[in-house]
Amino acid sequence: xxxxRKEIARAQRNQGVFSLVTLxxxxxxxxxxxxxxxxxxxxxxAFANLLSCAIRDxxxxxxxxxxxxTILVQGDAQSAASLCKRILAALDQLSDSLSYQIRTSLGIxxxxxxxxxxxxxxxxxxxxxxxxxxxxxxxKVYQAQSR
Numbered sequence: 575x576x577x578x579r580k581e582i583a584r585a586q587r588n589q590g591v592f593s594l595v596t597l598x599x600x601x602x603x604x605x606x607x608x609x610x611x612x613x614x615x616x617x618x619x620a621f622a623n624l625l626s627c628a629i630r631d632x633x634x635x636x637x638x639x640x641x642x643x644t645i646l647v648q649g650d651a652q653s654a655a656s657l658c659k660r661i662l663a664a665l666d667q668l669s670d671s672l673s674y675q676i677r678t679s680l681g682i683x684x685x686x687x688x689x690x691x692x693x694x695x696x697x698x699x700x701x702x703x704x705x706x707x708x709x710x711x712x713x714k715v716y717q718a719q720s721r
Contacts, residue, residue: 577634578691581646585685593654593684595645596698597661600677600710602641609674617676624668628660644698651684651715658682658713679705680713 581592599605599621606614618641625635625643632648647654658680665678681701683694701716708714 575691575695577636577646578694582685582689582691582694586687590648591650591684593647593649593651593682594694594698595647595654595658595680595682595713596695596702597643597645597678597680598702599641600679600706605674605676613674617674620668621665621676621678624664625661628664629657633657644695651682654682654684655713655715662711662713677711679710681705681716682713683716 578594584590585592599617602614602617605617618637621641622635622637622643625645629635629645630648634646636644636646638644645654645657647657661678661680665676668676679702681698681704683689683697683701685694689697697716701714704716705712705714
C-alpha cells in the first residue's frame with residue numbers, strides 16, 4: 575500500500591497514468607496438499623522469478639503474502655493487459671517444464687484521480703475474482719458496475 579501511495583503522489587504530480595495488477599496462483603492449496611509445502615515454496619519462487627523477468631524495468635512486483643502478488647505497471651490498463659498476456663505465455667512455458675501445473679488469474683485496475691491506494695487495490699482484487707469466475711488462467715480489467 576505504501577508503494578501504491580507513492581505512485582499515486584507521483585501520478586498526481588506528473589499527470590501520469592499507472593495500473594495495478596493483482597494476481598494469485600490458481601488452486602495453490604491443492605498444489606500444497608498434493609505435493610507438499612516444499613514443492614509449493616519452489617512453485618512460489620519459480621513464479622516470482624517469472625514475474626521479475628516478465629515486467630519492465632519501470633514496473634514493480636510485490637508478494638503480498640501466501641500466493642498473492644501485485645504489480646505496479648507504468649501505463650494504462652492496455653499496457654497492463656499486455657503484461658498479463660506475457661505472464662500467461664511465460665507461465666505456459668514454465669508449467670510445461672515442471673511436473674506440476676502452475677496457473678494464475680489476474681485482475682487489472684487503472685488508477686483514476688479519485689482512487690486511494692485501498693480503492694485501487696479493491697478494484698484490482700475485484701477484477702481478479704471476475705477472472706477466476708471466468709474460468710481462471712486469464713485476466714480481467716476492472717469495470718465499474720452500473721446501478
